[in-house]
Amino acid sequence: MKIVGIVCTPRIRGNSEILVKQVLDGATKAGAESEIIFIRDKKIQFCEGCLDCMKTGKCYLTDDMEEIGEKLVASDGIVIGVPTYWTIGGMGVTFLDRLLPYTASGKFANKLAAGIVVGARVAADTAAGVLRRLFIYSHMRPIECVAHYATATGDILKNDYAMKSAWEIGRLMVLFKENNNKYPDEYTYPFSNYIRKKYDIHAY
Numbered sequence: 001m002k003i004v005g006i007v008c009t010p011r012i013r014g015n016s017e018i019l020v021k022q023v024l025d026g027a028t029k030a031g032a033e034s035e036i037i038f039i040r041d042k043k044i045q046f047c048e049g050c051l052d053c054m055k056t057g058k059c060y061l062t063d064d065m066e067e068i069g070e071k072l073v074a075s076d077g078i079v080i081g082v083p084t085y086w087t088i089g090g091m092g093v094t095f096l097d098r099l100l101p102y103t104a105s106g107k108f109a110n111k112l113a114a115g116i117v118v119g120a121r122v123a124a125d126t127a128a129g130v131l132r133r134l135f136i137y138s139h140m141r142p143i144e145c146v147a148h149y150a151t152a153t154g155d156i157l158k159n160d161y162a163m164k165s166a167w168e169i170g171r172l173m174v175l176f177k178e179n180n181n182k183y184p185d186e187y188t189y190p191f192s193n194y195i196r197k198k199y200d201i202h203a204y
Ligand SMILES: Cc1cc2nc3c(=O)[nH]c(=O)nc-3n(C[C@H](O)[C@H](O)[C@H](O)COP(=O)(O)O)c2cc1C
Pocket: 009, 010, 011, 013, 014, 015, 016, 017, 082, 083, 084, 085, 086, 087, 118, 119, 120, 121, 122, 123, 124, 150, 151, 152, 153, 154
């Protein structure tokens, strides 16, 4: 099983990046392979809105999106981490727009998904709503889509709930898949209750 993490923050070791790495660590410790892709290192042009991909399943632009798309299509699960900039920030929007050839042609259907959002104070849940929309549109199986709060680079490390629950999201992605796409018995609780029971940490 392979999980691919997509990091959409321009900040090196940004908060959303730290949490995506936690998810991947949880997944690899549970037996998955993983790969992390930093959108800031890639050349991705803006979607031009021609909508040809709705018919052809392909984008005519040639850039790094083709290689990323192939990796995502070959994966079993995708974790997307975004900072909140109004909603998901320009880097995240550009990336999501260019996923249309894959999402619209059903290439992500039934893949596991997790969404990670970090914001300073407001609208992080609006950003999480954007990722949820992607997952629903693509007929993916979202395991979790969470919003956490932090401002300066690395501040999220002080949030024990965010760190531990991100790690558990990765583990759960693997266990869910191994359990024939059903939540294993230990995870029948809502996720925050599971974290409280296991670590004695309260989400709120
Ligand atoms: C251009 C810009 C816009 C932002 N807009 C918001 C916002 O609307 N709401 C919010 O809570 N935080 C906002 N932030 C703060 C970031 O979401 C916050 O610093 C977050 O920790 C960044 O995550 P990262 O470290 O993964 O980049 C904004 C930051 C920038 C640079």
